[in-house]
Amino acid sequence: MDRRDYLGQSMMQAAVLPARAAYLVRVGSDTGFRRAVQEASTRWGGMTEPILAIPENGEIPDELRQTVATAKVEAVVNVDVDDALAQRAAAALNLTCIPITQIDQAGAAMFTCHPLHVNPPVQPSTLPVVAVEGAPLWQVAAAGLLSEDQADELRHTALAVRSGLPDEYGRTQLYGATHLQSTIAQFGEHRSNAFGSLPAAVWITAPDDVEDCLAFWNARALRPASRAGMPMLLLPTGQVQHWLGLAQQLTGMLSRPAEFAPDVMLLSRNVPQEQLHEIAKVLELQHTEEEVRAGTEFPTPALRQAPFTYRTDLDPRQWLLREREYGLSTSFDVHVFAGDASTLRFTSPVHFHTQGSWALIRAWGSPFDGLPRRNCVATLVEKAAEWRGDSIQLRSHAQNEYIFSITVPTLAQAAEAVLAVASARHTLSDKGKLGVALQAQADIAALLEPGVYEAVIALTTPRSKELLKELRKIKAEGSDDFAQLVELASMWGGRAERRYRPTTKLELPPKRASEAAERLCALGWAERGVETNCVQCGVRTFHPFEQTQRRPVCPGCSAPSHYETTADGLSVFYRLDSFVDRASDQGLLPHLLVIAALTEREPNSYFLPGVNLWFADQTRGEADVFGLYGGRVLSGEVKTSASQFTTEQLTHDIALSARLGVDIHLLAAVDTVLRATREQAAKLCSDAGLELLVLDKSELRRS
Template sequence: MDRRDYLGQSMMQAAVLPARAAYLIRTGSRTGFRRAVQEASTRWGGMTEPILAVPDDGEIPDELRETVAAAKVEAAVNVDVDDALAQRAADALGLPYVRIAKIDHVGAARFTCHPLHVNPPVQPSTLPVVAVDGAPLWQVAAAGFLSEDQAEELRPTVLAVRPGLPDEYGRNQMYGATHLQSTIAQFGEYRSNAIGSLPAVVWVTDPDDIEDCIAFWNSRALRPVSHAGMPMLLLPTGEVQHWLGLAQQLAGMLARPAEFSPDVMLLSRNVPQEHLHEIAEILELQRTDAEVKISEKFPTPGLRQPAFTYRTGLDPRSWLLRDREYGLSTSFDVHVFAGDTSTLRFTSPVHFHTQGSWALVRLWGSPLDGLPRRDCVALLVEANAQWRRDSIQLRTRAQNDCIFGLTVPTLAQATEAVLGQASARHALSDKGKLGVALQTQADIAALLEPGVYEAVIALTTPRSKELLRELRKIKAEGTDDAAQLVELASTWGGRAERRYRPITKLELPPQRASEAAERLCELGWAERGVETNCAQCGVRTFHPFEQTQRRPVCPGCSSPSRYETTADGLSVFYRLDSFVDRASDQGLLPHLLVIAALTKKEPNSYFLPGIDLWFTDQTHGEADVFGLYGGRVLSGEVKTSASQFTNEQLTHDIALSTRLGVDIHLLAAVDTVPQTIREQTAKLCSDAGLDLLVLDKSELRRS
């Protein structure tokens, strides 16, 4: 029998997809564009790989940054840009860098395969067209580009291609009969917030206009793949008027459910508006100035009917820059072992027809919930793993029957990994050691129950700090008469014993005080007992119930004594466990109270109640609470009183959280945090790029 820490059977999901790239070319480089398209035409998913024209100053425009972010590519591939400039561009985009000559051998972009490996082993009825040497740029962008040798190598395969007549490069886009469209076989999105159906895009370009061809290519690269909700077509100027029957073929493509208007967005970067309207007339489209209308829900919409409408001057990017995750997915069950290897087995949702190629696999599901999305944690799962949003991504050989041995780290292990990355050295603080020990003894969530925290504080044995505070208070009040000082001395003098009190001294309503005291006993944090007050020596002593005698004796002078009583009978006193008493005296209880509240909000969390930190520059720091809050890293400070959060304290705390690289800064106080402190902290956190979480009396001490 397996004796590892078995957590049970869970459902997970996996997606299989290619590693895709963004190609960097010189601005205006037609040769670079052809080479980039040629590479994309030989890669699974190549039609969705963007091409970026890098400006001479190396500054990446926002439009290109947005394109790369939406495309979710794995690497930047330099086609013909100066190396230093290309490296700078890749760094600005946050992508690994590789030269195109090495794309198949090194780097993140190589984990893919040729489209031949994923296309169905059935010859199409009509051979797809592809652009070859000498073809104008618009044909290259519309159908893909292969050298004559590459096209010849595909002739005996299911991806056999042919050069086409000029009009075929336009018409075949509507039928999926271009080589480029074969690159998206068995490829799609497993998660997307794309709108279902949108107007078709007819992009018009001069035959060799590099700017329009790149703009069309990148728009099509962001088009949803899993459903044909936004047809796209690239057409050249000066030719379409000679293509017989083109308007009728376009009408067949536009006869779609009436879920939007207009029917067509007629677009171009450089073709004049009057020429666009002339082409629209050739395509038998009717101009409209009505606002674009998009709706995702129609009861049973009929088909759009001629005359089909169009508008110019629109920007489709607002619909194309939608969030998505690429890949085909499947679900499977897995037996999970905490902190140890769990074996994952599933059938790939992508069927590979040949072996030896590469692919990416993404895994997600409840066993990974709560883990921070940090690469140091991904490496605990698998030596070469990376996070991709909420998924663990693996680089692997393409296989139809997938078997992986992965470690699901505990939240404690993940916390250690994050701390190890953020600091040169770390250890539990004195409070942290006490807190961890106390957490293992009982459920600290009890501190959130009405009266429990207050009862612990009331039963905590006074120590020197409290004595000093009382002396200062008496001095400030100017009432330091002998009687008052004698009373104080009798309370504090020579206190080796823990404080014990009846419920009437817990400063709570009677019923709540009784319930809170009994709850502490139930937790093992307190004990019940009785008191003797020796008439001979004047020593008051607490006697736990299990140590009571029929005839009590004073432990000080051994004189016969008696247990204290009231009119209702024997007086019952409560005393904290010595360990809990010490923890409370050290100021640990607010830390545990806050951790209990955080865990109640996000059960899949883990926290350390105090850590000391040392950094590489020999500086030192201390955090009251550090840990994982629903998969995000959190650190912060806890105070009994919000008045302790001075400007200096806040600046110091947030600087430490920033240095630790956390996601959330915590500010917590047992009493009420004023609005001024909240606003000040929020401003500091915003400047530091941190989210802020504030906890105070309203959440910690609810009635």
């Protein structure tokens, strides 16, 4: 039997997909667009790879940023943009850039295969069409582009292709008989919030208009690959009126359940509106101002009927810019060992017909819950792994059976990795050392229970700081009452013993005081006992129950003594464990109280109750709480009194959190945090790009 730290059997999922790229071309570049399409035509998933026209000033328009973010490509490939400009554009998109000549040899984009490897090894009855060199640009965008040599290499394979007559490049789009369609075999989304049924997008372009062809290409690249919710078609001006029967063929694409309206979005960047309406007549479409409607209905309604309607004022991007996760997925079981090797074994949901190609694997499931989505943590799972959303991404040869050995790091290991990246050096602070030890002794969640925290504070042995505070209080009151000073001196003078008290001195309602004191004993944080008050030497002494005697003796002068009693019998006193007493005196309890509250909110969490930090520029810092909060990194400050959160303190604390690169800044106090403090902290966090989490009395103390 394996004696490693076995966490049990868990269900996981994995997706197999190609590494996809975005191509950088110069604005208006016909040759750049053709070269990008030619490359995409030889890559698995190529139809979904966007092409980005980069302006001469290098500024990335929001539309392109949104396209890249939605497409979730792995890299950008420079086709014909100035190298320095391409590198700047890639940096702005947070992606690596490689020249197109190296796309199959280097960088993240190489982890894919030719469409031949994923298509069924049976030739279709009708060969798909593909554009040839010198073809009009609209045919290239619609069907893909191959050189003569590339087409010849496919002649006796399942991907044999042909060039077609002009109208065939339009008609074959209606039933997916283009070469580009073959690039998305065994490719799709395993998760998407895309709409259901949507109007068809019919794009009209001049035969060689780069802008319109590129806009169509990118719109189609973002269309969900796993569902035909938005049919798309690219048609040229000046030709469709000569294609006999096109309107009747279009009916097959438009005869869909009546779950949406209108039937068609007639789109173009540069074709005049008048010309769009003329083409609509050729296609036997009827103009409408009908309100846009989209979705899925149950039960499925009847099919829409001719005349089919169209509008020319709609933008499909509102439906295309939807969140999705790419790849075909499968589920499997895994035996998980904490911080040690675990084996992932599953059959690929993608069937590869030839060997020697590459693919990406994304794995996710409960073993990764609580881990921060940082690549320094991903490399603990597997040396070359990266996070993609909530999935660990691995690069692999394309196989039909996968076996991976990974390590599921503990949350402590993950927190250590994050700290190692964020700082030059770090250690537990004095409070942190005490806190870690105390957390190992008992469940600190007990501090959240009514009265427990207050009981600890009431039983904590006073130290010199508290004595000074009491003396200042007497001075401020203008009192020099001798009896008061004597009482204070008797409490503090020569104090060597830990404080002990009956429940009546815990400043809690009687029942709650008793319950809280007993809870501390159950935790091992306190002990019960009795008191002797020696008549001869005046020394009061706590005697734990297990050390009581039939005839008590004063430990100071050895004189016979007696245990204190009340009218109800023997007086019971409580005293903190020496370690807990020291931790409380050091101000650690508020830290642990906050950690208990955070962990209750997010059980998959891990925190250090105090960290000293050193940075590369020789500066230092200290975080009261640092850790992982439900998969996000958190750091912040804890105070007993919220009045200590001055502007200077807030500025310092939030600057430290920003420097650590955390996701959440914590501001916590045992008493009430005022609205003004919250608002000031929120503004500072917003400026620093941090989320603010405030905990105070309302969350930490329960009545």
